[in-house]
Amino acid sequence: MATQLPDIDFTLEYPYTRTTGPIMGPFLTGLRDGRILGSRVGDRVLCPPVEYDPSDGSTVGPENLVEVGPGGTVEGWTWVAEPTSKHPFDRPFAFAQIRLDGADTTMLHAVDAGSIDAMSTGMRVVVRFNDERLGSVTDVHFVPGDEAPEPPTVDADAEPVGIMEHVIGVRIREPLQPHRKRFLEGLLQKKIIGQRSPADGKVHVPSRGYDAINRVAMSAEDDVEVEGKGTVTSFTEITPIQYHGQTETEPYIRCSLLLDGADTTIGGVDIRHIPIEDFKVGMRLEIVWRDTISFDDEDNRGYGLNEGVYERWERTGEPDVDPELVKEHNF
């Protein structure tokens, strides 16, 4: 039964919230409310504004903020022929170093110029305030020319920007690594595939594709099938804490199992059908496969057995194993 497992494709995201502080707060508030601020430092005006004098590190306070722009001059630029998913436009545009009128340094920003032919060093650009403004540098963009922007509609009661939100994320796409692919294909056929180290004969389940003790890589030739039956080597009872997104409400057991024929344990095995008061190290358990096996969260990392493959683990009826015999495998 040949089953095609898809490539891995997921997006890992982290929502960052940053306090803005005494300079970035007014700067981002300004962008939201329709003005651009720089910092007067000595006889120069720096934009973007700074909390410190770059020449000596001395503090530059909010009393030094001055308004600059809305027009400016392009001092450097590049044309982005194929924007990434992180760029402010999904069509070709320019990133430019823009020296705003009244400033002595350049700010990096995007120019929606339509065509590379509209771009040149020394050209004039002017800010545009986006309709949706959240107190971020992405609240604005620039366009060629000198036509002053429409003053944006400002909510006079809005609080100054004290927090900047930025969701960062990276899309990861890759094939399953060969050892993972064979392991997961095995599970689809209700087989548990491990790898026997060519260095010391120990069987790793699931394998990471190498033996880290002896520093040898393993290949398909090292694959071995192990039993869907084994011995509990350690366990914990998890009492679900009610965090955002938590779906568990009742305590349950997670255990490590040493499968027959294996020398490493599978971790995080989910136990729901055996009462905690009966559960112990040394207990013999057997897998009850699901009728139809599928999973949609396959990855290259797994250290356990994919939860989508088993209905539950049942006691085999065999006598318990002396815990002393599995104490080297408790994790």
Place this chain on the structure above:
Amino acid sequence: MAFEPQENDIAIIGVAQTAAHARFDGPEVVMIMDCVNTLLGDAGIERPDVGFTIAGSCDYLSGMPFAFVSNVDGMGAWPPVYESHVEMDGAWALFEAWLRLQMGDIDVAMVVGSGKSSPCNAREVFHLQADPYVVAPLGLDPDALAGIQARALIDAGKASEADIAGVVARSRAAAASNPNAQVSGSVSVDSLLAEPYDMAPLRAHDVSPKADGAAAILIARRDRALELSDNPVWITGLDHRIESHHAGLRDLTDSVSTRLAAAGAGVADGPVDVAELHITHAHEEIILRDALGLDDSTAVNPSGGPLCGDPVMATGLTRIIEVARRIQSGEASRGVGHAASGAALQQNLVVVLEEGGA
């Protein structure tokens, strides 16, 4: 006059690297393991003989939080290692190991740089190195700032598009003799200039091809180095400097931090036979040659350099390896390895390597 090592001097006694793979099928650990086994095998020592191990990598590339922890498997999981990690190119790991050995209580250290960048679009990761308030939210990535830097160089009259294409043509020709390179071969400046712009004035071939790969170095204090190696390569200078993360506060047509690091490392104290430069955009070679004070007597990027294979997070360490190999083989007596980090050469590390006196 050849370098005369003193007791506290430190030498490279072994180097290893994988090829720059467009995509490596297996785990990153296996690439590290290959390098570690080569190093230990060549030196004839066991892993417990290594007093300190350190790696440079970036978890974002493979989308695995704490990937750097599983990477330690590549050094061998038992007995436990005394280890450190930098979220930087392996060249910065070398800097920490070099400092660590100067404490004098241990005498051998292993340095690894590794990365699997094929699962992601690196441009969608490395904009996060920029200022988090005024640049990163724009997604302004290193390739975009490189485009701005290349134009600044052209606008200042310091280079032409043909000069930039010339760097690519020369690099690819040099890479023909490098078995680890991803791309190589003869290509004319005219044909390169006929290609469309990507981040104008840069073209796709001006940007290094990202790769999966690993590199590793074994270093030792003088007495142990002389025991373990017939031809140790001495680290006679090492320095790294950083410039403002606000591009508007920098002169993008110069690399002030490279000048400072080169002075700190003593680049000008002797002839430079070979230099390997961490250029991920072709125009950077023009800036770095100037900042390092290199003239035509120096062979620059004889391996082809990163423009012919960029195993992200191992690329800088690989530059140092390429120089060390040439000194080990007797092809050069003194050379400069350079590593960069951040957009538009924001941070630069310079190491001077020399053969030892008889």
